[in-house]
Amino acid sequence: MNSTDIHSMMQALGQAARAAAQMTAKASTATKNQALTVMAAAIRRDEQLLVAANTSDLALARSKGLDAALIDRLTLTAEGVATMADGLEQIAALPDPIGAISDLSYRPSGIQVGRMRVPLGVIGIIYEARPNVTADAAGLCLKAGNAAILRGGSEAMQSNQAIAACVQEGLKVAGLPEHAVQVINTPDRAAVGELITMQEYVDIIVPRGGKGLIERIANEARVPVIKHLDGICHIYIDVYADLEKALHIVDNAKTQRYGTCNTLETLLVHAGVAQQFLPVIGRLLQGKKVELRGDQAACALLSGTKLASEEDWRTEYLAPILSIRVVADINQAIEHITRYGSQHTDAIVTENYAHARQFLREVDSSSVMVNASTRFADGFEYGLGAEIGISTDKLHARGPVGLNGLTSEKYIVLGDGHIRI
Amino acid sequence: MNSTDIHSMMQALGQAARAAAQMTAKASTATKNQALTVMAAAIRRDEQLLVAANTSDLALARSKGLDAALIDRLTLTAEGVATMADGLEQIAALPDPIGAISDLSYRPSGIQVGRMRVPLGVIGIIYEARPNVTADAAGLCLKAGNAAILRGGSEAMQSNQAIAACVQEGLKVAGLPEHAVQVINTPDRAAVGELITMQEYVDIIVPRGGKGLIERIANEARVPVIKHLDGICHIYIDVYADLEKALHIVDNAKTQRYGTCNTLETLLVHAGVAQQFLPVIGRLLQGKKVELRGDQAACALLSGTKLASEEDWRTEYLAPILSIRVVADINQAIEHITRYGSQHTDAIVTENYAHARQFLREVDSSSVMVNASTRFADGFEYGLGAEIGISTDKLHARGPVGLNGLTSEKYIVLGDGHIRI
Numbered sequence A, B: 001m002n003s004t005d006i007h008s009m010m011q012a013l014g015q016a017a018r019a020a021a022q023m024t025a026k027a028s029t030a031t032k033n034q035a036l037t038v039m040a041a042a043i044r045r046d047e048q049l050l051v052a053a054n055t056s057d058l059a060l061a062r063s064k065g066l067d068a069a070l071i072d073r074l075t076l077t078a079e080g081v082a083t084m085a086d087g088l089e090q091i092a093a094l095p096d097p098i099g100a101i102s103d104l105s106y107r108p109s110g111i112q113v114g115r116m117r118v119p120l121g122v123i124g125i126i127y128e129a130r131p132n133v134t135a136d137a138a139g140l141c142l143k144a145g146n147a148a149i150l151r152g153g154s155e156a157m158q159s160n161q162a163i164a165a166c167v168q169e170g171l172k173v174a175g176l177p178e179h180a181v182q183v184i185n186t187p188d189r190a191a192v193g194e195l196i197t198m199q200e201y202v203d204i205i206v207p208r209g210g211k212g213l214i215e216r217i218a219n220e221a222r223v224p225v226i227k228h229l230d231g232i233c234h235i236y237i238d239v240y241a242d243l244e245k246a247l248h249i250v251d252n253a254k255t256q257r258y259g260t261c262n263t264l265e266t267l268l269v270h271a272g273v274a275q276q277f278l279p280v281i282g283r284l285l286q287g288k289k290v291e292l293r294g295d296q297a298a299c300a301l302l303s304g305t306k307l308a309s310e311e312d313w314r315t316e317y318l319a320p321i322l323s324i325r326v327v328a329d330i331n332q333a334i335e336h337i338t339r340y341g342s343q344h345t346d347a348i349v350t351e352n353y354a355h356a357r358q359f360l361r362e363v364d365s366s367s368v369m370v371n372a373s374t375r376f377a378d379g380f381e382y383g384l385g386a387e388i389g390i391s392t393d394k395l396h397a398r399g400p401v402g403l404n405g406l407t408s409e410k411y412i413v414l415g416d417g418h419i420r421i
Helices: A003-026 A029-045 A047-063 A068-074 A078-093 A132-143 A154-173 A190-195 A211-220 A243-255 A271-287 A296-301 A330-340 A353-362 B003-026 B029-045 B047-063 B068-074 B078-093 B132-143 B154-173 B190-195 B211-220 B243-255 B271-287 B296-301 B330-340 B353-362
Strands: A101-106 A112-119 A122-127 A147-151 A181-183 A204-208 A233-237 A264-270 A291-294 A321-327 A345-349 A367-372 A389-391 A399-401 A407-418 B101-106 B112-119 B122-127 B147-151 B181-183 B204-208 B233-237 B264-270 B291-294 B321-327 B345-349 B367-372 B389-391 B399-401 B407-418
Touching: A003 A112, A003 A122, A003 A147, A003 A181, A003 A190, A003 B353, A029 A047, A029 A078, A029 A132, A029 A154, A047 A068, A047 A078, A047 A154, A068 A154, A078 A132, A101 A407, A122 A132, A122 A190, A132 A147, A132 A154, A132 A181, A132 A204, A147 A190, A154 A181, A204 A211, A233 A243, A233 A330, A243 A264, A243 A271, A243 A345, A243 A367, A243 B407, A264 A271, A264 A330, A271 A291, A271 A296, A271 A321, A291 A296, A296 A321, A321 A330, A330 A345, A330 A353, A345 A353, A353 A367, A353 B003, A399 B407, A407 B243, A407 B399, B003 B112, B003 B122, B003 B147, B003 B181, B003 B190, B029 B047, B029 B078, B029 B132, B029 B154, B047 B068, B047 B078, B047 B154, B068 B154, B078 B132, B101 B407, B122 B132, B122 B190, B132 B147, B132 B154, B132 B181, B132 B204, B147 B190, B154 B181, B204 B211, B233 B243, B233 B330, B243 B264, B243 B271, B243 B345, B243 B367, B264 B271, B264 B330, B271 B291, B271 B296, B271 B321, B291 B296, B296 B321, B321 B330, B330 B345, B330 B353, B345 B353, B353 B367
Parallel strands: A122 A147, A122 A204, A147 A181, A233 A264, A233 A345, A264 A321, A291 A321, A345 A367, A367 B407, A407 B367, B122 B147, B122 B204, B147 B181, B233 B264, B233 B345, B264 B321, B291 B321, B345 B367
Antiparallel strands: A101 A112, A112 A407, A389 A399, B101 B112, B112 B407, B389 B399
16 A cells, blocks of 8 residues: 555544444443453354464464564464453453542532543554454453554464454444454554544554554654553662561562563662672572672672673663662662653562651652562552553553543533522 | 754753752642742732733733733733732642542552552643733642743733742742742743653643644644643533523523633524523523524524524634524434534533433533533632643543642552562
């Protein structure tokens, strides 16, 4: 397609999404849940078809020499298919956020004022290799009363189309418009350029993928974007820390999974406990093949530790590497986090009440924790039921974004003939 | 100044604001309230100075031949000065939103998860002639823990500088950084262009003024904008309306004030009550010199009514003009509002439960009302204490924007050594 064709195609897609969003906004809870459960059933039924489509995608990806990590994210096993179906059923089981009214109270004038939760409208999701996002994003957007435009990675094209067919079946059986979920099926990147600038048709963009993708989208978008770029997570071991707890928390936050955005990347240790704590945690992590990079004070206490560069403090390793700095006090720890952090998730380990309180108030991150592993920063762990991603932005949604992050609120006013005086 | 100078000046201003925002974010409630009450006292004390500065602005504005409406908005009387001081004291009396924790609850893992309200950071306010916005905006931004960069109209330059001196006095006495509130004092429009694109230093822009200003800012901004463009407010008189209530509500919504954004602009009347209702409301409004423009059915029932054009349905008159359409049913009324409305404030007058419920759910506006005047769409009437403006956007803040609209929320997690399994 040439760029004029892409423009026309995307405009048509946007218009159709806007029209469909009017229907999904007023769809009943039962209708939305029926669509979700039919989608799940279709996905279970079509397991072999989905795996076959994925096998074609994988063969093409391998023939193009795509790297092992991408192949891994692209792979959809029978187990993965079941997980997708489970996910849709879990979304169906969540309470419907739309129409919920909060804080309805009488004002001195006699009117009642409250807020009603409403859908955002049309949501664009841009993601990379993982095909399961097609089902997850479609389900979350629909439950929150929105229409969705999905743009997956070109390498997952056949998998995504097969999943989209199941999604369409759910919409059709429930009597919802087919354009409530649309999957862009051209690999042309110009389609993304159109999607993120169609302000009249798209209300918000949620990019899911590597930093490169998200940065590019954030720079070029005219539609608002919910995103996080980096997860440079810190744990500060206070002078009043219970070092036994500290050991388990740091171990869990660094080694439970290396590649997630809530994994620990920089450990800050109060000078007063560094001598006692660092050799112990160092042995534990080195025993798990984690490479340590420290400032001079940390290196002096830890054998086999490289000197960290300025760059290390700014790096999300997503790998078995940990940077370590010894700090003079809690203020220096907070300053370090403010300067080098990515406002994702940061934790303090302390038994001191004032320090816990100060850290919670002054650290400006989407999740701030006391005596808990940063790995808890997750929509399921927080009780949101599901998440579309994690936001380090301050506007609209911050932290794990669940159904509510895909909605807005309007004011409602109930009167009985009231006029303003 | 040339454009390089403006760029450097604005960068310096932005950097200083970002640094000040770290201090205002952790300032105690008592400190912020002290600053606000000292500002109010300084404004009262300097009443004559402020009025004199305003007199110079007015003289210059008159010599340039600026129009009467602008002169009116620019004028600051002794009474206006007192109102500004009252406003700051009212903001001091409001509860401090910052640090408030909500929904803190235990999860099955044993951690407690909740949300803590935090400042947005740096807020840019761009406004036109009204000098009182300088005090109002400074007060609201500060109470919500933010730093503010204010850019008033060039015609109000001297008034704004005089008010800014009082604001600075409050900051100084309370020990807050002087850059917590900065007033841009060059009339050069390039400064606005810089302000709305400094994403690294400015978190949100709130434009206050005419549609032209807001549209220009929204188009050029790279920083998120909270705004409303139009207030094309509708009232739908249902077939089940109490017509006595309808009469008072329509009268109040149209004629209490003509120039406000929550004033009624289009009246929709169910065909079943048009014959009974329209002649009565028509006489009442024509008696108040309101010009009526109707569709054919409305014109047939109302003598002296012009035929409305397609353009009328899309127009915010801000004047003694009302467009009137007769509709077949509630669905046609909602369709009309969806098509021509500006998602500001729309009301239904009905005694029918199902129609009230349908209207509340399906009308996608920032305020949706039943049996109440659209004039109630206001931060004070809603109990927000004060407002920085009204938003018809869906992201972040919708409807009247009070202190909470100038804040965000972060997640907090309290554990006792908890790790993720």
